[in-house]
Amino acid sequence: xxxxxxxxxxxxxxxxxxxxxxxxxxxxxxxxxxxxxxxxxxxxxxxxxxxxxxxxxxxxxxxxxxxxxxxxxxxxxxxxxxxxxxxxxxxxxxxxxxxxxxxxxxxxxxxxxxxxxxxxxxxxxxxxxxxxxxxxxxxxxxxxxxxxxxxxxxxxxxxxxxxxxxxxxxxxxxxxxxxxxxxxxxxxxxxxxxxxxxxxxxxxxxxxxxxxxxxxxxxxxxxxxxxxxxxxxxxxxxxxxxxxxxxxxxxxxxxxxxxxxxxxxxxxxxxxxxxxxxxxxxxxxxxxxxxxxxxxxxxxxxxxxxxxxxxxxxxxxxxxxxxxxxxxxxxxxxxxxxxxxxxxxxxxxxxxxxxxxxxxxxxxxxxxxxxxxxxxxxxxxxxxxxxxxxxxxx
Amino acid sequence: xxxxxxxxxxxxxxxxxxxxxxxxxxxxxxxxxxxxxxxxxxxxxxxxxxxxxxxxxxxxxxxxxxxxxxxxxxxxxxxxxxxxxxxxxxxxxxxxxxxxxxxxxxxxxxxxxxxxxxxxxxxxxxxxxxxxxxxxxxxxxxxxxxxxxxxxxxxxxxxxxxxxxxxxxxxxxxxxxxxxxxxxxxxxxxxxxxxxxxxxxxxxxxxxxxxxxxxxxxxxxxxxxxxxxxxxxxxxxxxxxxxxxxxxxxxxxxxxxxxxxxxxxxxxxxxxxxxxxxxxxxxxxxxxxxxxx
Numbered sequence: 001x002x003x004x005x006x007x008x009x010x011x012x013x014x015x016x017x018x019x020x021x022x023x024x025x026x027x028x029x030x031x032x033x034x035x036x037x038x039x040x041x042x043x044x045x046x047x048x049x050x051x052x053x054x055x056x057x058x059x060x061x062x063x064x065x066x067x068x069x070x071x072x073x074x075x076x077x078x079x080x081x082x083x084x085x086x087x088x089x090x091x092x093x094x095x096x097x098x099x100x101x102x103x104x105x106x107x108x109x110x111x112x113x114x115x116x117x118x119x120x121x122x123x124x125x126x127x128x129x130x131x132x133x134x135x136x137x138x139x140x141x142x143x144x145x146x147x148x149x150x151x152x153x154x155x156x157x158x159x160x161x162x163x164x165x166x167x168x169x170x171x172x173x174x175x176x177x178x179x180x181x182x183x184x185x186x187x188x189x190x191x192x193x194x195x196x197x198x199x200x201x202x203x204x205x206x207x208x209x210x211x212x213x214x215x216x217x218x219x220x221x222x223x224x225x226x227x228x229x230x231x232x233x234x235x236x237x238x239x240x241x242x243x244x245x246x247x248x249x250x251x252x253x254x255x256x257x258x259x260x261x262x263x264x265x266x267x268x269x270x271x272x273x274x275x276x277x278x279x280x281x282x283x284x285x286x287x288x289x290x291x292x293x294x295x296x297x298x299x300x301x302x303x304x305x306x307x308x309x310x311x312x313x314x315x316x317x318x319x320x321x322x323x324x325x326x327x328x329x330x331x332x333x334x335x336x337x338x339x340x341x342x343x344x345x346x347x348x349x350x351x352x353x354x355x356x357x358x359x360x361x362x363x364x365x366x367x368x369x370x371x372x373x374x375x376x377x378x379x380x381x382x383x384x385x386x387x388x389x390x391x392x393x394x
Numbered sequence: 395x396x397x398x399x400x401x402x403x404x405x406x407x408x409x410x411x412x413x414x415x416x417x418x419x420x421x422x423x424x425x426x427x428x429x430x431x432x433x434x435x436x437x438x439x440x441x442x443x444x445x446x447x448x449x450x451x452x453x454x455x456x457x458x459x460x461x462x463x464x465x466x467x468x469x470x471x472x473x474x475x476x477x478x479x480x481x482x483x484x485x486x487x488x489x490x491x492x493x494x495x496x497x498x499x500x501x502x503x504x505x506x507x508x509x510x511x512x513x514x515x516x517x518x519x520x521x522x523x524x525x526x527x528x529x530x531x532x533x534x535x536x537x538x539x540x541x542x543x544x545x546x547x548x549x550x551x552x553x554x555x556x557x558x559x560x561x562x563x564x565x566x567x568x569x570x571x572x573x574x575x576x577x578x579x580x581x582x583x584x585x586x587x588x589x590x591x592x593x594x595x596x597x598x599x600x601x602x603x604x605x606x607x608x609x610x611x612x613x614x615x616x617x618x619x620x621x622x623x624x625x626x627x628x629x630x631x632x633x634x635x636x637x638x639x640x641x642x643x644x645x646x647x648x649x650x651x652x653x654x655x656x657x658x659x660x661x662x663x664x665x666x667x668x669x670x671x672x673x674x675x676x677x678x679x680x681x682x683x684x685x686x687x
Contacts, residue, residue, distance in 0.1 A: 045615075048513045205654075206662060208619045210610055213408040213540070214654045221401055234515050237611040241517065245537045245609070247527060268517035268611055 033074040034331065037094030039087060039105030039115060042079040046107045048264065053129045053313035055302055057104060060317025068321050069329030080106050084114035091115040095122040101331040102127060104316050109133035109180060116140050123334050127316045130309060137360040141392035143338050146359045148315040150281050151387040155257045156184040158365045158381035159228060159279040160191030163255060172224035173202035174215065176235050184230040184257055200224040207235065212242040220248060227252055232259040237268045244272035261370050263307045273370045281363050282308045282350040283375045291349035315348050356386040358394055400532045405651055411540045413647025414547025418602040419620055420627040420639045421554060422595020428571035428634015429591045432484050435496040437599050438617025439503035444469055444600025445607040446507060449518055458521050462604055466597055473596035477589050485588065504614040516612040543605055550598065551640055558636060567591055571634035630669050632682020641680055
């Protein structure tokens, strides 16, 4: 879609010719297309997420008429297959052979951690469009890595404080048993206990669990006033359905990270998802002009409703566009590009968004409740939240 | 103390329910391995396909019972066709060839499901008539549908047992498990027996997928989650043994359920330890024929 036009090619040729006679009059980068390397899962379990991120990004570029600060845009897609090894090879190819100006990606935290050094050592800006790996804005932070999505801490810790404020004192924890899941529980526990709350216990079903019944029995017997959980994808569907089938729904209120009820799983959960409260940085029903316009434009262009992931892709595109406008299209001076990104303030569909010192989004974290099959914002758990800069020396 | 006992009873029910689901799935896996000597890793794909066809029927507003029957009819046709074209010729191949080919079938099946229904997670609601709870005493209720899973498992088990014990074809099947070559030499049409066993086993796998669908969710690759425990059931119970598949299913379901409650840190290991211990004592499985070769 974004290829060099013939006229652009002729212009580039004449500039190159002119450049050889009169050096340093017209900067070399102005004639070359802006190259964006999408390092996303286009196959395997997260294929749908990768596709939506790419669509959101392309929408942001299309709104600029396909050129950014006078440069045409070339998008190169690289499939990570959600496999860190494949992703490293792909990222290396994009950085070394294709010499992309930006990497945009990945969905999985493991992939993000794997390609961190490719971007950092290759001095190529990486815009993280989903992976919530806390380290990326802490110990593994880099002058070249910015995140437009969230950190795991941002979508789990605020709920601890918020639930305590609602008068909840004793909470049972549940999560799929893998690093991401247990980490979310840890962040929540810390903030909930700091506020004065008590953890009744935790259950950790396997990531491929098909039988949640034994864990639900433990939750029933825990004497907790509420449950905080982290499940995503089909685990979110199965946990929520079985929670309801065993009669816990309505008796012990269910809280969680936003991914428990995002639009990829909520239709499959049906009635069982009603009343579940989660924390997240976006909701389809957010009432602001940017969100309305974005949702309409996305629907018109792709014929489907955008999800959270499309918003993250869209904002990644917006961030790149705004930064290039500041540098007047210059992507050669990496320090200047970082300064431009540092200065960005986006009117995102999610609300105001900027980058913090450790390059995470500064954003509001909402409390959502499923009402009539829709996530409705019932409160703001944290205003302009920044991830703690632990171990990040930027 | 009462509280504890009630809770223990509920966990036992949970164990039975999981065990019966494994049982329905594993019968076919075990018989196909026993009679045809084929390791069918794609067994889970038919489980997935059963669930998706049932889903498609419900989406088309076909009544649930008819949707189940239509899905099973389609599976019968598909299983017969795939037996004749693919699985029959696998009988004389090495286990490595069988594993490679049926693994390839898993990939193809998942891709086809993705192409037709997309990667989106889908789900089926429990039919209204079966969605309630029943009292099990001590002020406790248990989901009706879950109890029905066990009842259906028992009915299926008894039916298969009657088939194998009292019909001519059942006797030929058991003979085939015991010694395929000798059975063939005695004039039994081994091709027919293998076709029937394969079709029957696959239909049961698809039926397990249909029964599980309202409890679980539908997505490309859902078959692999049940395949691993089912393979354990087959090895533990002994190849081609119905009694073995039954006892091993309930044992695996129970150990997995109870293990998760009492030893959460070891819950994924406990079942393997139990299986390893049993196989050490009885390498042919609980009810397998003594290996003489």
